[in-house]
Amino acid sequence: MDFELNETQLLIQKTARDFVERTLLPVAAELDKTERFPRAELQALADLGMMGVNLPTALGGAEAGVVSYSLAMSEVARGCASTAVTMAVTNMVGEVINAFGTDAQREAHIPKLTSGEYAAGSFALSEPEAGSDPGSMRTVARRDGDSFVLDGPKQWITSGSHAGVFVVWARTGELSAGTKAISCFLVEGGADGLRIGKHEDKLGLRASNTVSLSFEGVRVPASALLGEMNGGFKIAMMALDGGRIGISCQAIGIARACIEESVAYAKDRKQFDKAIAEFQGIQWKLADMQTELDAAHLLAMRAAWLKEQSRVFSREASMAKVFATETANRIANKAVQIHGGYGYIREFAAERHLRDARVTTIYEGTSEVQRIVIARSVLS
Ligand SMILES: Cc1cc2nc3c(=O)[nH]c(=O)nc-3n(C[C@H](O)[C@H](O)[C@H](O)COP(=O)(O)OP(=O)(O)OC[C@H]3O[C@@H](n4cnc5c(N)ncnc54)[C@H](O)[C@@H]3O)c2cc1C
Numbered sequence: 001m002d003f004e005l006n007e008t009q010l011l012i013q014k015t016a017r018d019f020v021e022r023t024l025l026p027v028a029a030e031l032d033k034t035e036r037f038p039r040a041e042l043q044a045l046a047d048l049g050m051m052g053v054n055l056p057t058a059l060g061g062a063e064a065g066v067v068s069y070s071l072a073m074s075e076v077a078r079g080c081a082s083t084a085v086t087m088a089v090t091n092m093v094g095e096v097i098n099a100f101g102t103d104a105q106r107e108a109h110i111p112k113l114t115s116g117e118y119a120a121g122s123f124a125l126s127e128p129e130a131g132s133d134p135g136s137m138r139t140v141a142r143r144d145g146d147s148f149v150l151d152g153p154k155q156w157i158t159s160g161s162h163a164g165v166f167v168v169w170a171r172t173g174e175l176s177a178g179t180k181a182i183s184c185f186l187v188e189g190g191a192d193g194l195r196i197g198k199h200e201d202k203l204g205l206r207a208s209n210t211v212s213l214s215f216e217g218v219r220v221p222a223s224a225l226l227g228e229m230n231g232g233f234k235i236a237m238m239a240l241d242g243g244r245i246g247i248s249c250q251a252i253g254i255a256r257a258c259i260e261e262s263v264a265y266a267k268d269r270k271q272f273d274k275a276i277a278e279f280q281g282i283q284w285k286l287a288d289m290q291t292e293l294d295a296a297h298l299l300a301m302r303a304a305w306l307k308e309q310s311r312v313f314s315r316e317a318s319m320a321k322v323f324a325t326e327t328a329n330r331i332a333n334k335a336v337q338i339h340g341g342y343g344y345i346r347e348f349a350a351e352r353h354l355r356d357a358r359v360t361t362i363y364e365g366t367s368e369v370q371r372i373v374i375a376r377s378v379l380s
Pocket of ligand 1 (some may be wrong): 089122123124125126128129130131132133155156157158159202205210359362363364365366367368369
């Protein structure tokens with residue numbers, strides 16, 4: 001067994017880390033406060049190959065693999081979790097198109113995602129009435145000659161106001177057919193009839209863009225079908241398996257930032273004539289935080305490695321996601337506790353990390369949904 005990173009993985013990790021130190025950390029608090037969409041920062045990440053870490057170089061990607069992507073994701077999330085989720089969804093959209101698209105679809109969209117010409121890609125699965133149960137979606141795609149016409153609502157769409165391309169799921173048969181009558185489509189940003197709803201006012205990830213969408217007679221050519229007719233649900237599940245590794249690493253990055261800030265603060269802050277780091281009550285918190293973080297990292301790396309080997313990784317991705325995201329929440333809470341009252345105000349980053357960590361147990365499948373996936377596998 002080899003725990004060492006190879007040269008490519010080390011290079012990607014260092015590239016992301018340097019970018020975070022130089023460019024992202026100095027603006028992260030401002031991004032959170034002003035809710036500025038990090039367009040320039042995303043472009044800089046694209047220039048570094050971070051919008052297609054696991055995509056072929058022929059399409060502008062870095063072709064550096066899933067482990068490299070996961071390392072990059074946790075580095076970027078350490079700097080700014082909002083930028084990280086935007087990067088995560090864009091990479092996921094590129095990977096879905098690469099895995100299931102035709103050559104024409106790949107060539108039309110992936111170079112624009114990897115180069116930053118598209119500010120982002122969006123993944124439009126959830127609906128107001130269909131979250132954990134996307135098989136109950138209502139958005140429909142009706143065949144009309146050489147086109148499909150899409151109608152219906154989508155909810156919580158990351159980067160929806162900025163995306164150059166949306167991967168959209170819609171019902172292509174009776175509701176009673178459930179997941180067997182769902183297909184997947186590529187819809188370009190700015191398509192006629194695609195209405196962008198209001199930007200959600202969120203607890204955390206405030207610089208990421210989250211909107212509802214309304215498809216009102218959006219006409220796309222038949223060539224916009226991604227994968228097979230009525231084969232869309234499988235695409236969604238496979239994409240989410242991979243996406244869950246990305247969100248694990250987002251949570252790991254947030255947790256790392258919490259530990260780094262807690263250590264610095266605990267060494268600096270004095271009470272009872274001592275640095276609080278000298279108190280065993282603080283030391284044990286830091287010990288637990290670091291141990292849980294390492295365990296989360298190892299689970300995420302195992303899932304990433306399995307995916308990179310083209311092995312089955314669904315159970316491992318869910319295990320990594322549920323553990324890493326719940327760990328990040330525990331760690332962020334402890335970081336606030338270590339900061340005392342200063343952890344509760346905006347001047348210190350611990351407060352932002354706690355807000356940013358919260359959503360990670362909710363999106364790309366809640367913790368409850370991950371436990372369903374894991375339990376099914378354990379019981380089978
Ligand atoms: C900031 C943000 C960004 C997002 N970005 C995207 C995006 O880009 N694209 C996209 O498609 N979606 C996105 N989502 C949607 C996200 O994936 C959903 O919110 C999530 O899947 C949960 O769905 P829901 O909110 O409808 O909750 P519900 O499914 O209504 O769940 C409510 C509660 O019930 C629990 N529950 C549901 N079913 C079960 C069950 N069978 N057993 C036990 N408990 C259960 C859930 O775990 C949860 O605790 C985003 C969400 C947020 C908040």
